Amino acid sequence: MAEQVVVRARGLTKRYNGFxxxxxxxxxxxxxxxxxxxxxxxxxxxxxVRMVYGYSPITNGLLEVFGLDIRAxxxxxxxxxxxxxxxNSLDPDFSVLKxxxxxxxxxxxxxxxxxxxxxxxxxxxxxxxxxxxxxxxLSGGMQRRLVVARALINNPELLILDEPTTGLDPQSRxxxxxxxxxxxxxxxxxxxxxxxxxxxxxxCDRLLIMDHGKILVEGxxxxxxxxxxxxxxxxxxxxxxxxxxxxxxxxLKFDLxxxxxxxxxxxxxxxxxxxxxxxxxGGCSLRQATLEDVFLKLTGRELRE
Amino acid sequence: MRTWFGxxxxxxxxxxxxxxxxNWDVYQTTWQIxxxxxxxxxxxxxxxxxxxxxxxxxxxxxxxAALSYVxxxxxxxxxxxIMQNAFFENTYSSFVRMYYQKTYDALLVTPxxxxxxxxxxxxxxxxxxxxxxxxxxxxxxAFGVLSWPDSAAILPLSLLGGAAFGASxxxxxxxxxxxxxxxxxxxLFVTPMFLFSGTFFPLDALPQWAQWLALALPLTHLTNLVxxxxxxxxxxxxxxxxxxxxxVFTTVCFPLAIVLMRRRLVK
Numbered sequence: 169m170a171e172q173v174v175v176r177a178r179g180l181t182k183r184y185n186g187f188x189x190x191x192x193x194x195x196x197x198x199x200x201x202x203x204x205x206x207x208x209x210x211x212x213x214x215x216x217v218r219m220v221y222g223y224s225p226i227t228n229g230l231l232e233v234f235g236l237d238i239r240a241x242x243x244x245x246x247x248x249x250x251x252x253x254x255x256n257s258l259d260p261d262f263s264v265l266k267x268x269x270x271x272x273x274x275x276x277x278x279x280x281x282x283x284x285x286x287x288x289x290x291x292x293x294x295x296x297x298x299x300x301x302x303x304x305x306l307s308g309g310m311q312r313r314l315v316v317a318r319a320l321i322n323n324p325e326l327l328i329l330d331e332p333t334t335g336l337d338p339q340s341r342x343x344x345x346x347x348x349x350x351x352x353x354x355x356x357x358x359x360x361x362x363x364x365x366x367x368x369x370x371x372c373d374r375l376l377i378m379d380h381g382k383i384l385v386e387g388x389x390x391x392x393x394x395x396x397x398x399x400x401x402x403x404x405x406x407x408x409x410x411x412x413x414x415x416x417x418x419x420l421k422f423d424l425x426x427x428x429x430x431x432x433x434x435x436x437x438x439x440x441x442x443x444x445x446x447x448x449x450g451g452c453s454l455r456q457a458t459l460e461d462v463f464l465k466l467t468g469r470e471l472r473e
Numbered sequence: 474m475r476t477w478f479g480x481x482x483x484x485x486x487x488x489x490x491x492x493x494x495x496n497w498d499v500y501q502t503t504w505q506i507x508x509x510x511x512x513x514x515x516x517x518x519x520x521x522x523x524x525x526x527x528x529x530x531x532x533x534x535x536x537x538a539a540l541s542y543v544x545x546x547x548x549x550x551x552x553x554x555i556m557q558n559a560f561f562e563n564t565y566s567s568f569v570r571m572y573y574q575k576t577y578d579a580l581l582v583t584p585x586x587x588x589x590x591x592x593x594x595x596x597x598x599x600x601x602x603x604x605x606x607x608x609x610x611x612x613x614x615a616f617g618v619l620s621w622p623d624s625a626a627i628l629p630l631s632l633l634g635g636a637a638f639g640a641s642x643x644x645x646x647x648x649x650x651x652x653x654x655x656x657x658x659x660x661l662f663v664t665p666m667f668l669f670s671g672t673f674f675p676l677d678a679l680p681q682w683a684q685w686l687a688l689a690l691p692l693t694h695l696t697n698l699v700x701x702x703x704x705x706x707x708x709x710x711x712x713x714x715x716x717x718x719x720x721v722f723t724t725v726c727f728p729l730a731i732v733l734m735r736r737r738l739v740k
Binding site: 221224247249261 | 575576
């Protein structure tokens, strides 16, 4: 029987030059699950997934992929995963089709089979009409789709995507998401890192948020929002003292930013009606709590550069 | 022994060939351009030096024989081409693939391991020398200055020389921070060799200390060997020393390149 845990990390640690990028993290990625890594820049998410796909050697701890130890079975593991790295690494010297065919060779896929899979994958990512184009003639979105196709050439059991939609226009992002949803529906295990909360919330079954090399929280997106923020958020622009009094009186959870007050509530509607009566017209709005609220609450609002 | 004393911790498989094959595929798509330099360069040089300079330098005395200047420099030019093809392939071209095109990154997430990528690249560098050396051999032969069948030995010499210069080039590629920095090994290593390795004039024209210095340069030995083949004029000691030098030089640079590349790329 196939193992139910695709990636298992225990006390996984990465240090370079005295800097601890990943600090003893534990996580499991299940079969047919889409698992997300979120975190500000420098949180350690890319370093973590790089260890999973065997690009960065681990410093300490345990890391198993498909039940195999990454140190002992590096090649065997790499043969069974597909990877989309952050930076474009398509081969500019080859056409679209040839990129896939040459890549297939690295996985020992016979020529005829490689051609068949390449054509099928180009169809899957809607690039069949571009099969003979040079890479330089593809848009950013097309290139990213081709990278996804390339990562699938070996029929992987686990697909790892490092910021798959960063820098894409909305149409391209949606096309990539659609492809990923389709793959998810087919039962492929997916591990992704992202900066986009909407992407994580809609694609991931479970996710974790990292910062400073440690895992802050882990769970299903909806559960995390409900547990850490509540159902609703009321935003008040330039809150008056009267509003602040209400908030303090009732011991509500809130965040006061420079010109904006965020109130977290389980039943926001009643509270919202009351507040609109007491605060100046137009400055108050009610919305659903999102993963972004969770993210900012946990990792803070200051810039990371 | 399976890891070759730690040089190949994940073993060395025939997958290195696939890296070589990728470069060969690219070479084939641009072969018209790749073929031009090794064909045209000797024609230009032999015309300039043979017809031009050759009128001033009619006869060169080399190891007791009197030769035309063209017959003297032709093997020097072949040796230079062998050096340049592997050296430029494994410096500029390898750096572009590693740094700008992210080709190594793409390869590293396949069953290939880093050591195989570097080995494949160096094998390709040596192959470039073989291809260019072979093409040039054909062109120079048309000038009627090569002695046969001994000149056929220039083909295996192209491969050996290519391996030596490719492996040393890969060491530089592993340590330079930016592509412009290749100017340093070019001007401090390649250009002096180009001029002072017995390529354009016999080394005995130099003072004794400079002759000893020239013997430290790999191109001197490659030039000696190529010239011995082209003139059918083999000196036993020079041949043994020349081959031994190039083999040792390659044997040192090859693992060094792998170790330096690992230090650069494994993070």
